[in-house]
Amino acid sequence: MSELTWPAKLIxxxxxxxxxxxxxxxxxxxxxxxxxxxxxxxxxxxTGQNLTFRIHAALIWIMIYFAGLQGLSGGFVKExxxxxxxxxxxxxxxxxxxxxxxxxxxxxxxxLVVFLFPLYYILMNLEIxxxxxxxxxxxLGIFGLSxxxxxxxxxxxxxxxxxxxxAVLSFPLMLPLLLVAxxxxxxxxxxxxxxxxxxxxxxxxxxxxxxxxxxxxxxxYVWNN
Amino acid sequence: xxxxxxxVFKDISFxxxxxxxxxxxxxxxxxxxxxxxxxxxxLVPTSGRVRMESDSDEIKAESxxxxxxxxxxxxxxxxxxxxxxxxxxxxKASGSRLKPEEIxxxxxxxxxxxxxxxxLKAYSSGMRMxxxxxxxxxxxxxxxxxxxxxxxxxxxxxxxxYDLMHRHQQNxxxxxxxxxxxxxxxxxxxxxxxx
Amino acid sequence: MRDLDFxxxxxxxxxxxxxVLSFVTGKPVRGYGDEFRIFYYHVPCxxxxxxxxxxxxxxxxxxxxxRYYLDDMKAASAAEIGIxxxxxxxxxxxxxxKITWGTYWNWDIRQTSIxxxxxxxxxxxxxxxxxxxxxxxxxFSAVYAILAFIAVPTFGFVVPRLYDSLHxxxxxxxxxxxxxxxxxxxxxxxxxxxxxxxxxxxFNLRWRTxxxxxxxxxxxxx
Numbered sequence: 011m012s013e014l015t016w017p018a019k020l021i022x023x024x025x026x027x028x029x030x031x032x033x034x035x036x037x038x039x040x041x042x043x044x045x046x047x048x049x050x051x052x053x054x055x056x057t058g059q060n061l062t063f064r065i066h067a068a069l070i071w072i073m074i075y076f077a078g079l080q081g082l083s084g085g086f087v088k089e090x091x092x093x094x095x096x097x098x099x100x101x102x103x104x105x106x107x108x109x110x111x112x113x114x115x116x117x118x119x120x121x122l123v124v125f126l127f128p129l130y131y132i133l134m135n136l137e138i139x140x141x142x143x144x145x146x147x148x149x150l151g152i153f154g155l156s157x158x159x160x161x162x163x164x165x166x167x168x169x170x171x172x173x174x175x176x177a178v179l180s181f182p183l184m185l186p187l188l189l190v191a192x193x194x195x196x197x198x199x200x201x202x203x204x205x206x207x208x209x210x211x212x213x214x215x216x217x218x219x220x221x222x223x224x225x226x227x228x229x230x231y232v233w234n235n
Numbered sequence: 236x237x238x239x240x241x242x243v244f245k246d247i248s249f250x251x252x253x254x255x256x257x258x259x260x261x262x263x264x265x266x267x268x269x270x271x272x273x274x275x276x277x278l279v280p281t282s283g284r285v286r287m288e289s290d291s292d293e294i295k296a297e298s299x300x301x302x303x304x305x306x307x308x309x310x311x312x313x314x315x316x317x318x319x320x321x322x323x324x325x326x327k328a329s330g331s332r333l334k335p336e337e338i339x340x341x342x343x344x345x346x347x348x349x350x351x352x353x354x355l356k357a358y359s360s361g362m363r364m365x366x367x368x369x370x371x372x373x374x375x376x377x378x379x380x381x382x383x384x385x386x387x388x389x390x391x392x393x394x395x396x397y398d399l400m401h402r403h404q405q406n407x408x409x410x411x412x413x414x415x416x417x418x419x420x421x422x423x424x425x426x427x428x429x430x
Numbered sequence: 431m432r433d434l435d436f437x438x439x440x441x442x443x444x445x446x447x448x449x450v451l452s453f454v455t456g457k458p459v460r461g462y463g464d465e466f467r468i469f470y471y472h473v474p475c476x477x478x479x480x481x482x483x484x485x486x487x488x489x490x491x492x493x494x495x496x497r498y499y500l501d502d503m504k505a506a507s508a509a510e511i512g513i514x515x516x517x518x519x520x521x522x523x524x525x526x527x528k529i530t531w532g533t534y535w536n537w538d539i540r541q542t543s544i545x546x547x548x549x550x551x552x553x554x555x556x557x558x559x560x561x562x563x564x565x566x567x568x569x570f571s572a573v574y575a576i577l578a579f580i581a582v583p584t585f586g587f588v589v590p591r592l593y594d595s596l597h598x599x600x601x602x603x604x605x606x607x608x609x610x611x612x613x614x615x616x617x618x619x620x621x622x623x624x625x626x627x628x629x630x631x632x633f634n635l636r637w638r639t640x641x642x643x644x645x646x647x648x649x650x651x652x
Contacts, residue, residue: 013330013331014327014330014331014332018327018332019327019328019329019330022324022327022328023324023328026313026316026320026324026328029315029316029320030313030315030316033315034315092311092313092314093309093310093311094310094311094312094313096277096307096309096310096311097310097311097312097325098328099277100275100276100277100300100303100305100310101300101325101326101328101329102325102328102329103297103300106328161573161577162574162577165557165561165570165573165574168561168566168570169557169560169561169570170560170561170562171560175556175557175560178552178553178556178557179553179556179557179574181549181553182546182549182550182553182578182581183577183578183580183581185546185581185585186581186584186585213584217580217584220580221577221580221581224576224577224580225577228494228573228576228577231494231569231570231572231573232569232570232573234277234279235279235565235566235569235570279565281565
């Protein structure tokens with residue numbers, strides 16, 4: 011038996027998580043339903059209203075954020091609830107777990123956004139002036155939200171109260187990102203000044219990268235405790 | 236080792252060389268499982284440490300994972316995966332890819348032949364325990380740690396795992412926690428944790 | 431302990447001097463009325479709450495190295511006092527805002543930042559009450575405190591560039607130099623020193639009472 015490489019172990023974990031997720035819909039169902047209900051509520055409330063670019067941008071990100079809160083802690087919470095975390099800790103290196111769960115969150119959020127954004131576009135009569143940059147902002151936003159929630163999800167999974175605590179812990183870490191994403195999205199929709207766009211994109215890249223690096227360095231203290 | 240503000244046990248010290256076996260005994264709540272978890276690297280002791288060496292070189296924490304397998308009633312596998320998928324995943328995560336025959340062989344050895352493609356959800360508690368031993372067999376560990384070896388097992392299951400434990404202690408290190416007399420007899424060394 | 435008694439007397443005199451001088455000296459900044467005197471209290475409170483969170487960060491990092499419960503206790507004590515000063519800074523700021531801009535709260539980015547800052551340490555304490563046993567609680571809160579310290583500067587310094595602020599600029603620092611005039615500077619720095627000493631005194635008291643609480647808990651277990 012030859013020793014598998016680090017990426018091979020990572021893929022094994024992500025495949026396992028995805029398989030379990032597809033068979034239980036532990037995270038996805040709640041996430042998608044939450045998004046649908048919110049979108050429906052918004053659609054009904056704002057019929058015939060002419061929303062500014064900024065309001066559209068804020069609504070999109072608030073929706074992604076709140077829907078994300080329903081599912082992003084799932085990767086870790088599921089392991090603790092089904093008491094599989096012990097076996098995982100025994101057999102998988104913690105670096106594989108950290109990045110595996112991060113990628114899993116990334117995939118879950120991507121599915122959410124792929125589903126939600128076009129629907130919002132159609133139902134809320136959205137117009138996008140810079141479509142490619144909008145796409146980039148969405149990708150960076152998804153990365154940012156996953157990156158900032160990985161270690162908090164790991165902490166929450168070992169806490170006595172889970173649901174509310176995840177929102178409380180993640181909010182301050184995600185807020186800088188959300189504000190910047192809203193400001194960038196406003197520009198993509200045609201509002202704001204484009205000077206701000208480049209600044210926003212820089213933060214949207216730098217902030218999650220720093221948070222990921224620091225979280226990774228600190229992950230052992232959470233996972234092995 | 237302390238939990239919250241209350242200490243569980245202190246002043247334990249022992250050395251094991253391969254091949255050998257050790258049983259940890261003691262009343263409920265004396266910290267048997269805690270001690271095993273500390274040895275397995277799943278818990279950090281409040282003070283003291285576990286040192287492993289090979290040819291008098293210390294083995295680092297990250298490489299210890301490869302040398303160990305643990306069977307414990309507290310440790311669950313994934314309900315949503317089949318028995319074979321569980322074995323495949325845990326082996327891949329710890330670094331080895333398995334051939335389907337190897338999995339089948341391990342399942343046979345613990346008396347789970349033909350059940351590899353059933354979801355774990357459909358397994359009885361005894362079958363789940365057997366699957367944990369199948370993983371320990373596949374892992375071919377240097378150190379095998381077992382918490383309450385016969386939990387949920389019937390007579391035939393016990394026979395299988397006692398054979399396994401006997402065989403392992405002749406080649407590697409076996410550490411297990413129990414209070415049953417016929418299990419204590421398997422080991423050649425014993426630590427009793429008083430309350 | 432005798433040296434500390436001297437410090438307490440010094441602190442008392444300093445605070446009396448600051449309070450008196452902050453009212454009797456001339457108007458601090460041109461363009462604003464007497465209401466600007468609140469800045470003698472508002473700004474030191476904000477700075478001291480920042481110092482407190484910095485102390486929290488230092489002891490959090492120290493805890494992860496030492497795993498010694500006293501470091502965690504000190505980190506938590508600093509955060510508690512940081513929150514108190516943060517709330518004071520927010521309140522004094524709101525009073526000033528009401529007089530100058532007509533509303534207590536106008537979602538100025540600085541106001542929002544301090545609320546985020548308080549939310550971070552509110553979350554820190556929510557985490558502490560939700561996690562057991564002690565070792566895990568201490569480790570998790572230390573990790574969270576370190577992470578929070580990435581979010582806070584991003585929020586306080588980077589994001590505001592994208593949003594407008596009503597906050598008076600160039601009052602304290604202008605072109606890299608301290609922009610306060612003679613007596614104003616004396617009163618301001620006097621106040622800052624007084625608040626800083628007050629913080630360290632409270633901090634010292636807080637972790638020592640924490641230690642007493644802990645040993646009482648420990649006794650009740652035996």
